[in-house]
Structure formats: C-alpha cells, structure tokens
Amino acid sequence: MTNSFWLDIVQGGLSGYILLAFMLFVIGLATVLIRRSLLMQFMGVELMLNAANVALLAFGRFKNGDVEATTFYLFIIAVAACEAAVGLALIVGLYRHRQTTDSDRANDLRF
Numbered sequence: 001m002t003n004s005f006w007l008d009i010v011q012g013g014l015s016g017y018i019l020l021a022f023m024l025f026v027i028g029l030a031t032v033l034i035r036r037s038l039l040m041q042f043m044g045v046e047l048m049l050n051a052a053n054v055a056l057l058a059f060g061r062f063k064n065g066d067v068e069a070t071t072f073y074l075f076i077i078a079v080a081a082c083e084a085a086v087g088l089a090l091i092v093g094l095y096r097h098r099q100t101t102d103s104d105r106a107n108d109l110r111f
Contacts, residue, residue: 017058024051038094038101042087049080 024047031044053076060068095101 014058014062017054017061021051021055021058024048024054036102038091042091045087046080046084049083053077053080 028044028047028051031047032041035041035044053073056076057070057073060070060072091101
C-alpha cells in the first residue's frame with residue numbers, strides 16, 4: 001500500500017469511508033454468523049445495512065451529488081426504520097411464544 005492511501009484515509013477521503021464501511025460490514029457479518037441470540041443477529045444485520053449506507057453516501061459525496069445522495073439516504077433511513085420495527089416485532093413475538101431468543105431453539109416460526 002502506498003503512503004498516499006493512508007494519507008487519504010487520515011484526511012477523510014473516499015478510501016477512509018470505504019474502509020470504515022468494510023469494517024462495519026465485517027463486524028456485522030461476524031455477529032450474524034457467531035452469535036446465537038436472535039437479537040444479536042438482528043443487530044449484526046443492522047450493522048451490515050449501515051455499512052452499505054456509509055458506502056452509498058461516500059460515493060454520492062465524492063461524485064459531487066450531495067443533494068441526490070442525501071435524498072437517497074433519507075429513503076434508506078425510512079426503510080431501515082420500518083425494517084427495524086418489523087424485525088423487533090418478530091423477535092418479541094417469538095420470545096412471547098417460545099420464551100427464548102436462541103436461534104437454535106427457534107427452528108420454525110409457526111405458532
């Protein structure tokens with residue numbers, strides 16, 4: 001890696017944002033694959049979605065499309081809020097019915 005790559009990351013260039021998005025995505029993926037609790041897996045999925053948001057905003061910012069990128073991001077936030085509400089409702093419903101959030105013990109969602 002060249003010295004300009006690290007300088008670009010430190011100064012807040014596109015490489016820094018993409019590296020941050022990649023790290024968030026890897027942490028979220030590891031959380032989904034390693035944890036057994038549905039709540040932790042859900043948080044891992046949220047981290048992966050936020051990593052995609054960071055990458056999209058970074059590309060939008062560095063392509064001189066600040067207004068379009070911000071508008072797109074507002075739609076992403078709205079969809080993520082709906083997804084979070086539905087996901088948490090499913091987890092709460094599963095806990096009420098099965099008395100557990102362990103993904104190994106919750107093998108089907110039939111009530």
